[in-house]
Amino acid sequence: MALIQVVRSEWTKVRSVTSTMWTLALAVVITIALGMLISALSNHEFDKMGEKERLSFDPTYISFAGMSLGQLAMIVFGVLVVSNEYGTGMIRTSLAAVPRRGTFLFSKIAVAAGLALVVGTITTFVAFFLGQSMLGPHRASIGDPHVLRAVIGGGLYMTLIAVFSMGVATMLRSSMLSLGILMPFFFLISNILGNVDATKKIGRFLPDQAGSKIMQVVTPVNDDSPYGPWGGLGIMALWVLAALVGGYAVLRERDA
Template sequence: MSSFPAVLKSEWTKIRTVASTVWTLVAALVVTVGLSAALCSFINASFKDMPPEQQLTFDPTVASFAGMTLGQLAMIVFGVLVVGSEYSSGMIRTSLAAVPRRASFFFGKLTVATALALIVGLATSFLSFFLGQAILGERSIGLGEDNVLRAVIGAGLYLAMLALFSMGTAALLRSSVLAICILIPFFLLISNILGGVEATRKVAQFFPDQAGAKIMQVVPGAMDSGTTPYGPWGGFGIMALWTAAVVLGGYVVLRKRDA
């Protein structure tokens, strides 16, 4: 069973029958939508107390994705588990015995998992947007306004790309635990800390998460996020380059090393 369609079917069966991967996707949606709604409610209630410069650059679209910071962690875990669980359980030997062509096995797995992450990501972004705008009331913005649809679709693309980046990292490290121990502190703490310090901000803005997140913005420099030398699609392109490099590295490790 080494034809690519058969590999896709096999990987789909693996993902949907493993409870941990299913629940991490559910968590990504629920946490992001729920936390975004709560934060939109807080923003709406405290808007008049915000500094004038933040009020002038308020971006209701970005506000509706406020829960993405924590919700994306579940998507990272999903990506890591899709690949890393094969190594931790020893199933990688069985999988490669069934699919000797490692390129078909690897990219088949990534194709199915990324497609699923994109579906969940888009559902998450649209639900977060519509619920957030309903809560923001008079400060809301319509989906038909300039660049808003791009930002909402972009949020879903961002989550899918983040999952793919995590899959590549897990393949590169061949360990779920090690990948999670590196990725979660990096995206949750290190990237945000370095991005908030003036001395390191110019470097941090080229990190995959910070560059990719620009696709969700409608108002440049919204909420003191600062300006960047690239636009929304340019930032997403930077994230895509990071992801391509990590995925390629993961494939090289899979191809060169024994299971």
């Protein structure tokens, strides 16, 4: 089957499953709404901040405060794009129609990643402008140094989160198992490792902590990470690549 036909088939699958589209919508709403709320609260509390807090005040990054929960929906999206077919048994039909498993996986990833990139980029731009409107005199401008990079980087971050989740789901072939690993990994393990002094040097190389640096314009006072914004995104991309390679290896070796 020609690649373009496989891509079209995957696009039909993604948009025809209600749950995947709802998770994307949820990612948009949560990221924007929570970002606006935190931005408004930050504006209200700015005068009460200490000198150290003001030096680390990053209006751009604050507008992405909703990303911590918005990425939850992107994880679910990535998992569902893959695991829905395993759950319904449609994976057998798909692989019978597309026996080249590399082509099958590439097409699925390309469609889901493209959709996540469009949604993620729109989300971060809207979150930025609405968040800045809540910050009043403390807001940043899209034309300020490094701000555009941070906004575009936010969309890339959301995309990589979704693709990483797809790679893990392809390896595990179960939505429950995939979410049971990914949720604690991002929302418990990563936070613990990143906030405990003894493990900070390890935590900073986890995908979410490294990747989120692309959204920072102001470097926190106590941040001694050995990489910059693009370096952090590069580390995250390596995690994504490893997950995809693992997913392809499992898909190639195991029966559907």
